[in-house]
Amino acid sequence: MSLELTPSQALGLWHTVALSQVRSEAHDLTLRQMAILLQIYLVPPPHTVRGLAATLHVTKPVITRALDTMGALGLVDRVRDDKDRRNVIIKRTVAGALYLEKLGDVIIAEARQLPY
Amino acid sequence: MSLELTPSQALGLWHTVALSQVRSEAHDLTLRQMAILLQIYLVPPPHTVRGLAATLHVTKPVITRALDTMGALGLVDRVRDDKDRRNVIIKRTVAGALYLEKLGDVIIAEARQLPY
DNA sequence: TCACAATGATACGGAGCCGAAACGTTCACG
DNA sequence: CGTGAACGTTTCGGCTCCGTATCATTGTGA
Numbered sequence: 001m002s003l004e005l006t007p008s009q010a011l012g013l014w015h016t017v018a019l020s021q022v023r024s025e026a027h028d029l030t031l032r033q034m035a036i037l038l039q040i041y042l043v044p045p046p047h048t049v050r051g052l053a054a055t056l057h058v059t060k061p062v063i064t065r066a067l068d069t070m071g072a073l074g075l076v077d078r079v080r081d082d083k084d085r086r087n088v089i090i091k092r093t094v095a096g097a098l099y100l101e102k103l104g105d106v107i108i109a110e111a112r113q114l115p116y
Numbered sequence: 117m118s119l120e121l122t123p124s125q126a127l128g129l130w131h132t133v134a135l136s137q138v139r140s141e142a143h144d145l146t147l148r149q150m151a152i153l154l155q156i157y158l159v160p161p162p163h164t165v166r167g168l169a170a171t172l173h174v175t176k177p178v179i180t181r182a183l184d185t186m187g188a189l190g191l192v193d194r195v196r197d198d199k200d201r202r203n204v205i206i207k208r209t210v211a212g213a214l215y216l217e218k219l220g221d222v223i224i225a226e227a228r229q230l231p232y
Numbered sequence: 233t234c235a236c237a238a239t240g241a242t243a244c245g246g247a248g249c250c251g252a253a254a255c256g257t258t259c260a261c262g
Numbered sequence: 263c264g265t266g267a268a269c270g271t272t273t274c275g276g277c278t279c280c281g282t283a284t285c286a287t288t289g290t291g292a
Contacts, residue, residue: 002229003125005227007220009119010220018150038131038134048270064271065250069249087268107126107129176240177240180241185279201239240287240288244284257268260266261267262264262266
């Protein structure tokens with residue numbers, strides 16, 4: 001059962017959610033940071049810097065810096081892989097899960113209010 | 117007829133669209149710029165700097181700078197109001213309409229591919 | 233007319249992100 | 263062993279954005 005959207009619904013949803021995010025005055029994440037965060041939480045682990053860089057088609061420093069920023073916000077965590085100590089495994093956090101849960105709530109609420 | 121989304125659908129949609137945007141274009145608009153653009157194209161005119169600033173809960177320079185950036189990209193246009201020459205009326209452009217049309221297509225396509 | 237309000241643009245210092253390149257650590261393998 | 267590859271990080275200069283304060287222009291009302 002797929003989700004069928006009209007052009008008006010699609011852009012209207014993007015509009016209201018973007019507006020809500022901008023107005024919330026909370027620390028808004030970059031589109032890249034958001035993509036990384038969603039990738040970490042919606043795709044089965046393990047997640048590595050290199051893997052995320054390949055998935056997003058960006059360079060590794062982009063991932064490192066995004067993890068620095070989101071790590072400082074408590075949204076993600078980094079742990080060395082003991083089996084191969086060159087790797088860094090990106091871990092989920094309670095704060096990160098809560099952040100995305102709230103984002104989902106906003107999207108659902110805005111979708112429900114769409115005229116048609 | 118409102119749009120009912122499950123949490124999985126909501127975040128999944130955001131995930132795939134954000135991923136698509138990050139992968140495709142270097143033309144990353146800020147969340148604020150995106151909100152301004154959608155406001156201009158989805159809400160009946162006229163649009164002014166002051167009005168947009170009030171709607172988004174941001175300061176006027178934020179709007180001015182965003183219009184500078186998006187104006188350079190051809191996504192919006194600015195025209196002095198002849199009735200009150202203090203005002204600037206923000207105009208839509210063909211390129212801007214096309215940009216949002218493509219964004220809508222991406223959202224619709226990603227929504228259709230959602231597993232459930 | 234003339235002081236004042238309103239509108240949008242600009243100046244300034246600060247902060248964050250960018251890509252490319254170089255770096256330190258760790259592993260694989262001859 | 264030791265040489266090279268893989269991984270993540272850091273550095274560098276440059277660019278964009280931010281918020282506050284201030285500016286020039288235009289309208290308003292006593």
